[in-house]
Amino acid sequence: xxxxxxxxxxxxxxxxxxxxxxxxxxxxxxxxxxxxxxxxxxxxxxxxxxxxxxxxxxxxxxxxxxxxxxxxxxxxxxxxxxxxxxxxxxxxxxxxxxxxxxxxxxxxxxxxxxxxxxxxxxxxxxxxxxxxxxxxxxxxxxxxxxxxxxxxxxxxxxxxxxxxxxxxxxxxxxxxxxxxxxxxxxxxxxxxxxxxxxxxxxxxxxxxxxxxxxxxxxxxxxxxxxxxxxxxxxxxxxxxxxxxxxxxxxxxxxxxxxxxxxxxxxxxxxxxxxxxxxxxxxxxxxxxxxxxxxxxxxxxxxxxxxxxxxxxxxxxxxxxxxxxxxxxxxxxxxxxxxxxxxxxxxxxxxxxxxxxxxxxxxxxxxxxxxxxxxxxxxxxxxxxxxxxxxxxxxxxxxxxx
Numbered sequence: 001x002x003x004x005x006x007x008x009x010x011x012x013x014x015x016x017x018x019x020x021x022x023x024x025x026x027x028x029x030x031x032x033x034x035x036x037x038x039x040x041x042x043x044x045x046x047x048x049x050x051x052x053x054x055x056x057x058x059x060x061x062x063x064x065x066x067x068x069x070x071x072x073x074x075x076x077x078x079x080x081x082x083x084x085x086x087x088x089x090x091x092x093x094x095x096x097x098x099x100x101x102x103x104x105x106x107x108x109x110x111x112x113x114x115x116x117x118x119x120x121x122x123x124x125x126x127x128x129x130x131x132x133x134x135x136x137x138x139x140x141x142x143x144x145x146x147x148x149x150x151x152x153x154x155x156x157x158x159x160x161x162x163x164x165x166x167x168x169x170x171x172x173x174x175x176x177x178x179x180x181x182x183x184x185x186x187x188x189x190x191x192x193x194x195x196x197x198x199x200x201x202x203x204x205x206x207x208x209x210x211x212x213x214x215x216x217x218x219x220x221x222x223x224x225x226x227x228x229x230x231x232x233x234x235x236x237x238x239x240x241x242x243x244x245x246x247x248x249x250x251x252x253x254x255x256x257x258x259x260x261x262x263x264x265x266x267x268x269x270x271x272x273x274x275x276x277x278x279x280x281x282x283x284x285x286x287x288x289x290x291x292x293x294x295x296x297x298x299x300x301x302x303x304x305x306x307x308x309x310x311x312x313x314x315x316x317x318x319x320x321x322x323x324x325x326x327x328x329x330x331x332x333x334x335x336x337x338x339x340x341x342x343x344x345x346x347x348x349x350x351x352x353x354x355x356x357x358x359x360x361x362x363x364x365x366x367x368x369x370x371x372x373x374x375x376x377x378x379x380x381x382x383x384x385x386x387x388x389x390x391x392x393x394x395x396x397x398x399x400x401x
Contacts, residue, residue, distance in 0.1 A: 009323050015296070016324055023292070024328075030288050031332025031375070036339045038281045038371040043344065043361035044352075045270045049259075051357045056255050058128045059201040062095075062227035063236050064243070065258060067251045075250055078223035082122075085226065088242050090234035093125035096223040098212055103179040104153065104205065106167040113153050115178065115205040117212035117220070126229040129194055129201060136172025136192030144211045147176065147188040150202035151195040163199065178205075184215050197357040226250075278371070282378050289325050289382035296321065298386075318387045325383030326376065333372050 016024065057063060066085070068075050075081060078096045085094040098117040103110060120139045124130050130138040139148055155166030170176060172192050179185045188207075196202055213220050230239050236254040243252050344361045351358035 009319075013323075013327070015320065016327060027288065027292050027328055028332045028335060031285060031329055031379075032335035032339060034281045034285045034288075035333050035336030035371065035375060036343070038278050038375070039336070039340050039363060039367055040343065040361070041274045041277045042367045043340070043363045044359065045274060046362035046364060047352075047359045048270070048354070050362050051354065051359050052259060053255065055196075055198040055200070055357060056259055059196050059198040060127075060227075061225075061253075061255055061258055062126050063230040063234075063255055064228040064239055065253050065255075066094075066226040066228065066243070066248065067253070068224070069250050074222040074224060075226060076222060078221050078226065081223075081226060081248065081250070084246055084248065085228060085243060088239065088246055090231050090239040090242065092229040092231050093122060094226050094228045095119060095122040095126040096209075097225050097227065098209070098220060098222065099224045101181060102205070104149075104167060105177040105179070106170060106174070109155075109166065109168040111153055111165050111167055113203065113205055115147075115207060117207050117209050119209050126227050129196060129206070132194055132196040132201075134193045134195040136190065138192060139206060139208050141208065142210050143191075143208050144214055145186070145189055146191040146208070146211070147178065148192045148194055148206040149176070149190055150204050151193055152199065152203040153205060154190070154193050164203070180215055182216065186215070278374070282374060285375060286378045286382045289328070289379050290386060292328075293321050293325060293383045294386040296324070318384060321387035322380055322383045325379040329376055329379040333375065337368065 066075065066081070075096075082094050082096055085091055095118065099114050101112065102115045103112055105111075118139070119141060120130070120143075121141050124138075134151060136148075139146060149167070149170065152163055153166060154170040155168050156162055157169050159166075159169075167176065170190060170193070172190055174190050175187050176190055177185060177187050194202065194206075209220065228239070230236060236256065240252050240254050340363060344363055348360045351360040353359075
């Protein structure tokens, strides 16, 4: 058996090296492009998901989010909850948010937005918003009459970069009027402009907790949510379990829960599109390799008849052509991987621009392995069928051709 395979492999190498160079290069290029097409879409999907993960953790919810119970609008006793959560193993820091709808006005421009009250010192340990000051400075604990605006609310200098209604390009130091739902209207000094790349973070506004209490005229011990930053080595689902064990009755979600909830349908659609792309690519590979091997076998019918007359077994002849497509596929996959890595390198320097950030392809080793295996399987099928048909002819019919 092993000796027969050696003979088949020898014949396959001779068949490739003595064949036309043009058809060889074209076949390898087609296989490489098919493989690249199979890998590229999953890499973009993974890149998009990676950006979404980073945006959610870094600027929106932290690693774990606590929100009000389903039948409640606010988290009551927010200070007590923070004290409890900060003692839980695996929690680095928790930060309370109080979000409310407001209307912002500036020189005839009006924007409806959400304003979030934060405790800046806690927030710095949980999110990276403070690192993304495009203009001005971040808030400090205890400050009043100061506000930070997201770039999608303040507006860009070039209006073409705006994704919706803005206040018309405001800068740090400018005044802005904020009207609250309780009837309070105040003129704030813009302390800074934030640009994170996350549309969620860039369309809002931020004030301190002390400023929130001055607006409502009372001590605020409620929160619309509490975001938690976990220790680097902590496993978020375990932290979630610990939070419930400490008696927290509010809704607790990890960033994985939130991502699935927010993007589950989109990921499913991307996955379906990816599956269709892979199926089409495999069909193209089957057709191309089938035609190549069919032409090879039809042009070699007389030689095949001679080999059979000399006593060469049918299986050796068939395996000869199967080995040819395997060799072509190996070379094609190697060239394809080179093309994929080159594209990833280019798109890392010049990434795709999406509303939620820059997306670069992320190539998973599992995708490389799985797609290579599928390509080898269809290649073997495409090589076997025409070789079997010609090798099954009787000797006289083959030699007359």
